[in-house]
Amino acid sequence: MDNQTDQLLRRILTDVLGLKDGLADGFTADTGLFGHLPELDSMAVAGLLTEMEDRLDIVIEDDDIDGEMLETYGGLLAFAEAKRAES
Amino acid sequence: MTPIGWPCPLPGGASSEEYALAFDKGRQHRLLIVPALFDEANRMRRFTVEVMRRLDAAGIDSILPDLPGTNESLAVLETQSLGAWQAAMAAAASHFRATHVLAVRGGSLAVPDMLPGWLYAPAKGSSILRQMLRARTLAGKEAGREESREELTTLALSEGIELAGYRIGPQLFADLEEALATVRDDLSLIEQGTIGGAGLWLRAEPSESREQADALAALLAIGMQV
Numbered sequence: 001m002d003n004q005t006d007q008l009l010r011r012i013l014t015d016v017l018g019l020k021d022g023l024a025d026g027f028t029a030d031t032g033l034f035g036h037l038p039e040l041d042s043m044a045v046a047g048l049l050t051e052m053e054d055r056l057d058i059v060i061e062d063d064d065i066d067g068e069m070l071e072t073y074g075g076l077l078a079f080a081e082a083k084r085a086e087s
Numbered sequence: 088m089t090p091i092g093w094p095c096p097l098p099g100g101a102s103s104e105e106y107a108l109a110f111d112k113g114r115q116h117r118l119l120i121v122p123a124l125f126d127e128a129n130r131m132r133r134f135t136v137e138v139m140r141r142l143d144a145a146g147i148d149s150i151l152p153d154l155p156g157t158n159e160s161l162a163v164l165e166t167q168s169l170g171a172w173q174a175a176m177a178a179a180a181s182h183f184r185a186t187h188v189l190a191v192r193g194g195s196l197a198v199p200d201m202l203p204g205w206l207y208a209p210a211k212g213s214s215i216l217r218q219m220l221r222a223r224t225l226a227g228k229e230a231g232r233e234e235s236r237e238e239l240t241t242l243a244l245s246e247g248i249e250l251a252g253y254r255i256g257p258q259l260f261a262d263l264e265e266a267l268a269t270v271r272d273d274l275s276l277i278e279q280g281t282i283g284g285a286g287l288w289l290r291a292e293p294s295e296s297r298e299q300a301d302a303l304a305a306l307l308a309i310g311m312q313v
Contacts (some may be wrong), residue, residue: 040291041291050214062221
C-alpha cells in the first residue's frame with residue numbers, strides 16, 4: 001500500500017504543479033515543496049490537500065497541518081501514509 | 088472576440104451594465120458560458136476562451152458574461168447571492184438569445200433555468216468554500232495567526248468574510264454552503280475523464296491545454312449541431 005500512496009502522491013503533485021509526465025518520479029524524500037516552489041502558495045496548498053483527501057480517501061484536519069509535513073516530499077509522503085493507515 | 092455590455096437586472100427593477108466576452112456573429116447556435124467561481128475563474132479563464140475560439144471556428148457563437156461582482160464588474164461582490172447570479176445569467180441568456188448553456192465548475196450553481204446544455208466538472212459550493220477556508224487558515228498559520236475553520240464559518244455567516252481575496256457576504260456564503268449540485272434532465276454532465284488529463288482548476292498556476300480545449304469544444308459542437 002505504501003508504494004501505492006507514493007505513486008498517487010506523485011501523480012497529484014504532477015497535476016497540481018503542472019509537471020511534465022515522469023518529472024515527479026525524480027522527487028526524493030528531500031525534495032523541497034512549500035517554501036521552495038514559488039507557485040505552491042497557500043491557495044495551491046489548500047488545493048493540494050483537498051485533492052489528497054479525494055484521491056487518497058483521507059480526511060485532513062486543520063490541526064494536522066504543520067510546516068514540517070509540507071516542507072519536503074518525504075514529509076508529505078510520511079503524512080499521507082500515516083493518514084491512510086488510520087482510515 | 089469582443090467585450091460587449093449587457094443590462095443586468097438589479098433588485099428593485101433597475102439595471103446596471105455588465106460585460107461579456109463574446110464571439111457574436113449572429114449565428115444560429117449560441118452558447119452562454121457561466122464561468123467558474125473565484126480563484127478557479129482565473130485558472131479556467133484562458134481554457135474557457137480557448138474553447139470559445141474553437142467554437143467560433145466551428146460556426147458557433149459563444150458569450151462569457153461576468154458574474155456581477157467578479158472580473159470586470161463594478162457591482163459589489165459582498166451583496167451578491169446565488170439567486171442574483173442566476174438571475175443575471177438568465178438576463179444575459181435572453182439578451183444574447185443563447186440557445187444553449189455551458190457551466191464551468193462552480194458556475195453550475197448559477198446556471199439559468201431555461202437553457203439546455205452541459206455542466207463541465209461541476210463543483211459543490213461547500214467544496215469551493217472548504218478549499219478557500221483552508222487557504223485562509225494556512226495563510227494565517229504562516230503569519231502566526233490561529234484561525235479555525237469553525238470560527239471562520241461562524242464569522243462568514245454573520246458578517247461575511249474575505250477568502251482568497253474575495254469579499255464574500257453572509258448571504259452568498261450561506262447559499263454556497265447549502266447549494267446542492269444542479270441536476271436537470273436537459274443538462275448533461277461532462278466529467279474530466281471524458282476530456283482527458285487532469286483538470287486545469289487543480290493547477291497552482293493558470294495554465295492551458297490544447298488537447299483539453301479541443302476535446303471540450305468538439306463535444307459541445309457536436310451536441311449543439313445535432
